[in-house]
Amino acid sequence: MTKAIAIAAGAGMILVYAGLMLLVVPSIQLSGAKPPAEAQTQHSAEEIRGRKLYVSLGCVYCHSQQPRDPAQTPADRERGWGRPSVPEDYTYDGPHLLGTMRTGPDLFNIGARQPSVDWHLAHLYNPRAVVSWSTMPSYPFLFRETDIVLDEMQEVHLPEEFLPSEGHIVATDDAMALVKYMLSLDHTYPVEKLTAEEPEEEADEAETETSSLDATGEGSAS
Amino acid sequence: MTVNIAFLLAMTLLISIGGLFVLVWALANDQFSVGKQAARTIFAKGELGHVEDQATPQADREAMQVSSHHQLEEADAEELYEREFLDRSSRAPTLLWLSSSVVWLVLGSVFGVLASLKLHMPELMVDHAAMTFGRVRPVHLNMVAYSWTSMAGVGVGIWLIPRLFKTPLVGGGFAVAGGILWNIGLFLGIIAVLAGFSDGLEWLEIPWQLAVLLVIGGALAAVPLILTVIKRRVQHLYVSAWYLVAALVWFPMLYITANFPNLFDGVQQGTMNWWFAHNVLGLWMTPLGLAAAYYLIPKITGSQIYSYSLSLIGFWSLALFYSQVGLHHLIGGPVPSWVVTLSIATSVMMIIPVIAVAINHHVTVAPHWRMLLHSPTLRFVELGAISYTLSSLQGSIEALPWVNTITHFTHFTVGHAHLGVYAFIGFVMFGSIYFIMPRLLNWEWPYKWAISAHFWLAFIGFFLYFWALTIGGWIQGLLLVDPAASFQASVEVTIPYLVTRSVGGTLMTLSHIVFATHFWIALRRQGPRVEEAQQLFMRGWRRKEAQA
Numbered sequence: 001m002t003k004a005i006a007i008a009a010g011a012g013m014i015l016v017y018a019g020l021m022l023l024v025v026p027s028i029q030l031s032g033a034k035p036p037a038e039a040q041t042q043h044s045a046e047e048i049r050g051r052k053l054y055v056s057l058g059c060v061y062c063h064s065q066q067p068r069d070p071a072q073t074p075a076d077r078e079r080g081w082g083r084p085s086v087p088e089d090y091t092y093d094g095p096h097l098l099g100t101m102r103t104g105p106d107l108f109n110i111g112a113r114q115p116s117v118d119w120h121l122a123h124l125y126n127p128r129a130v131v132s133w134s135t136m137p138s139y140p141f142l143f144r145e146t147d148i149v150l151d152e153m154q155e156v157h158l159p160e161e162f163l164p165s166e167g168h169i170v171a172t173d174d175a176m177a178l179v180k181y182m183l184s185l186d187h188t189y190p191v192e193k194l195t196a197e198e199p200e201e202e203a204d205e206a207e208t209e210t211s212s213l214d215a216t217g218e219g220s221a222s
Numbered sequence: 223m224t225v226n227i228a229f230l231l232a233m234t235l236l237i238s239i240g241g242l243f244v245l246v247w248a249l250a251n252d253q254f255s256v257g258k259q260a261a262r263t264i265f266a267k268g269e270l271g272h273v274e275d276q277a278t279p280q281a282d283r284e285a286m287q288v289s290s291h292h293q294l295e296e297a298d299a300e301e302l303y304e305r306e307f308l309d310r311s312s313r314a315p316t317l318l319w320l321s322s323s324v325v326w327l328v329l330g331s332v333f334g335v336l337a338s339l340k341l342h343m344p345e346l347m348v349d350h351a352a353m354t355f356g357r358v359r360p361v362h363l364n365m366v367a368y369s370w371t372s373m374a375g376v377g378v379g380i381w382l383i384p385r386l387f388k389t390p391l392v393g394g395g396f397a398v399a400g401g402i403l404w405n406i407g408l409f410l411g412i413i414a415v416l417a418g419f420s421d422g423l424e425w426l427e428i429p430w431q432l433a434v435l436l437v438i439g440g441a442l443a444a445v446p447l448i449l450t451v452i453k454r455r456v457q458h459l460y461v462s463a464w465y466l467v468a469a470l471v472w473f474p475m476l477y478i479t480a481n482f483p484n485l486f487d488g489v490q491q492g493t494m495n496w497w498f499a500h501n502v503l504g505l506w507m508t509p510l511g512l513a514a515a516y517y518l519i520p521k522i523t524g525s526q527i528y529s530y531s532l533s534l535i536g537f538w539s540l541a542l543f544y545s546q547v548g549l550h551h552l553i554g555g556p557v558p559s560w561v562v563t564l565s566i567a568t569s570v571m572m573i574i575p576v577i578a579v580a581i582n583h584h585v586t587v588a589p590h591w592r593m594l595l596h597s598p599t600l601r602f603v604e605l606g607a608i609s610y611t612l613s614s615l616q617g618s619i620e621a622l623p624w625v626n627t628i629t630h631f632t633h634f635t636v637g638h639a640h641l642g643v644y645a646f647i648g649f650v651m652f653g654s655i656y657f658i659m660p661r662l663l664n665w666e667w668p669y670k671w672a673i674s675a676h677f678w679l680a681f682i683g684f685f686l687y688f689w690a691l692t693i694g695g696w697i698q699g700l701l702l703v704d705p706a707a708s709f710q711a712s713v714e715v716t717i718p719y720l721v722t723r724s725v726g727g728t729l730m731t732l733s734h735i736v737f738a739t740h741f742w743i744a745l746r747r748q749g750p751r752v753e754e755a756q757q758l759f760m761r762g763w764r765r766k767e768a769q770a
Contacts, residue, residue: 003459004451004467011468011541015475015505018545022497023479026561027490056418058356064631068554072627078705085556090488095422098492098555102631102702103341105709127344133710135717137340137355138348 035091036191043092043184050181053174055095062136064099065108065185082109086191104136111186120179121156121171129162142175260458261530264385264517266301273524275597276660277667282596289592290524304388309661311390312381315397315446317662319377320655321745322405323370328738330365331731337362338727342720352416360420360427361412367425367502368436369408371643373401374651375510376443379466381658382517383447386463387454393446400442407435423480423491425499430481437478444470461533462513468541469509476501489556497548503642504544508610511647512579514654515607519586522600522657523593528585536578543571550621553630569621576614583607598673602653605681609645613638628703633716633723634695637688644730645684652676652737659744668749672740676733683729686722694719 043051054060067076069084077083085108090096099106114120119130125143127134145167149155154176156169163169171179262270271292275283287294337359340346347353376397384391411428414420420427428436447470479485480498520527527533549557549565587594587604594601616638620629629635656673660666667673694716701712743749 004463007459007464007467008471010538012471012475014541015472015501015545018501019475019479019497021564022546022549022561023486023490023494026493026558027486029558030490055422056357056420057351057354058360058420060422060424061356061359066555068627072554072623073703073705075703075705075707079709087489087556087558089556090492092488094484094487094491096488096491096495097422098489098552100424100551100631100635103633103713133714135341135344135713137344139354140349141351 030087035088036189044180046177046180047184048181049174050177050179050184053178054097054181057139057178059107060097060099062099062101062103063105063107064102065106066098067106067108076106079105080109080113081106082112082187083191085187088191089187107182107185108187109185111183112188115183117154117179117183118157120182121154121175122158122162124175124178125156125158125169126162129158139175142172142178143169144172146170258526258530260460261520261526263388263456263458263460264462264520265526266305267298268295269297269302269524270526271295271524272297273593273597274521275599275657277599277656277673278597278670285596286590286593287524289596290590292524305385308384308388308390309381312384312394313662315391315394315401315443316377316381316658317745318398318401319373319380319443320658321741322401323373323377323651324655324738324741326365326369326373326408327734328731330362330370331727331734333358333362333365335724335727335731338720338724342717342724351418357416357418357420360424361415363425364408364412364415364427367507367643368428369405371507371647371651372510373404374655375469375507375514375647376401376440378514378651378654378658379469379510380443380446381662382462382466382513383450386456386460386466386517387450388456389450389454391446392449392453396442396445400439400445403435403439403442405439407432407439410435421481423495425502426480426495430483433477433481437474437481440470440473440477444474460517461527461530461537462517464537465509465513465516468537469506469513472501472505472509476505492552492555493549493557493561496551500548500551501545503639504540504547507643507647508540508544511606511610511650515583515603515610515650518599518603518650518654518657519583519607522597522603523587523590525586525590528582532578532582536575536582539571539578540575543568543575547572547617547621550626553621553623553626566621566623570618572614572618576611576618580607580611584611598670598677599653599657601677602649602656606646606649606651606653609641609649613641613646616641628699629695630699631702632695632699633691633719634699637691637695640684640691641688645688649680652680655741659741663744663747665744665747666751667740667744668751669740669743672736676737676740679729679733679736683726683731683733686726687730688726690719690722690726694723 066085067081067083070077089108090098121143122129123131123134123136124139126138126140127136128138143156145164146153146169147167149168149170154171156171158169271290271294273283273286273290275286336347336353337355340355340358351357380391380394380397408428411432414429414432415427419429421429426433447466451467476498480494486494516527516533546568547565549562550569553562553566555562583604584607587600587607594604619625620635620638629638656667697719698712698716701707701715702709
């Protein structure tokens, strides 16, 4: 019996130690991080609703939200994905959406890169309507068909072949919320330092470059 | 940053040198002499040298026995008879956990194939939110991780407990209740994810309110382990028992910490997420898989494990290093670089436990390699053990920053994950189920061809799956880090590889359908009876003794 207790206790202690190193110490280190003023603007109710949809539809399984440092690979910056992100950028994020796959492009700055509501709606309705080579699924359930487009409705403008034989496609509130959330993904504001220990020259370069970043659109971003 | 790296490297170096000294001291002072007896505790008196595989006809077993090169003694019939009682004591909970796992395996595979198809057929089943890729994929993961792999692992664990402690299972009813709760929790959790109520963290999608059911179910399943340990009759704890005890300590610690609401936010939550997710593999599934492999490899080949002392080193170094590797999932991410460095260092140190386990498993099997031709159980378990070695070494390499820069964010990682979870743990579980079921049911597997079909479909399917994602993912990664290449190129180049992966995944799913059907037939005690195979059942030993 004692031997079994020893194994259980030893195994438990080791995991406590690992948790201390990987969870507690970094949390203490990051607890003082103050987000830059630009990041402190409250999200609108619509943006929060959009973020919840982003979570529930599992966008994170194909899209990251964490451009890499040009010192690691310059490609992220070259594609217009923005400066490397810092912990302060995510202060109000829960659940976190850092992501681990880039089946689709990084979305940390999609709002700056592609600020057009029309483009986003068409893209969500059928990604291939605006990006011929896209492998992203369509989200027709975020839209509905209607015969007459009323003033308060947001019509989706699509190329001929993607339209239904008659009637119009309009966005639901969900689709609008999701687009508003994506437009809010704009982290082009400068940050004082990059990660705590890496004030490198190249990183400064990245900042100046992203601040001049404007709507480059999906095509040139790719 | 450089100071931190230097400090960590110095620390790991010191620890390993310290470990080496302890090892030398222990060898010099013959600290390991008890090991030989401990390694034999899983055999009855005189049983060493007898090969065992109930999943294959008598002719194959005789061929296995010939290739075992052992001098045979008569095994102690009393002890073997007792073991029949031990197996009977764990029968109900083992059957429940294993049967559930097989059902989930088929469901999880179907969702896996669907997710795979959607990656290259983006218009497939897009009309309902529940069937969108972003929900089908996490449902696949949760089904295969928490339902198939975990439930099979716990089922095998429950079956091992009375055999390891030579004590009938105490409190099996708790494990039955636990299994029912676990199934309910998963079923509701998966419905929740499909309906859009995901918690949003990879590996932790099931809402925490439902995860509570898994915590209670898991705790109930652990009760018989504790009660049986208290009443145990053996002196030595066999290595499988350490892994089982540790896994049952680790999983609740991990799962409760990770599901605890509002504990972490932002980047810290990302850190917690990957600390947890990699530990589910390293400190939950891996110990369950290793516990089974450490028991079955000696049992099937009839020879004790090569070095009991190595298994000791393997166990503690696994605990120390595996628990800290998770942050290699965030290399280049917005987390403090020293934590990432720590995870890279421990990922590389994982070579130690992996080599220790590899020597133990493969050197034990090597002299009897011909048995692989005859024993389907050994084929599954040993291929699983080989996959453990390969996937772990691959993981150590993949954690190196320059490799990770290419493979991170690509399908390469998915291929690696399947080498670990499917080809290692999945295959060990297949082998274990083939070994266990005839003993619980007193009914042989009715169709030998079905076991072969299962093996070859799964093997070929996985081969296609793994290499498609490994090569395709690597090319995708090279394009992603090339500033001159377009993102479009990195998408288009993967298509043929993703199609190949769907083919591989479909073959794997077919193999699971064959397996599940065969399992169902055996469970209902149908199919042709292989009369001769009776001889190796315990009952046969009694009869034989009575005749003599």
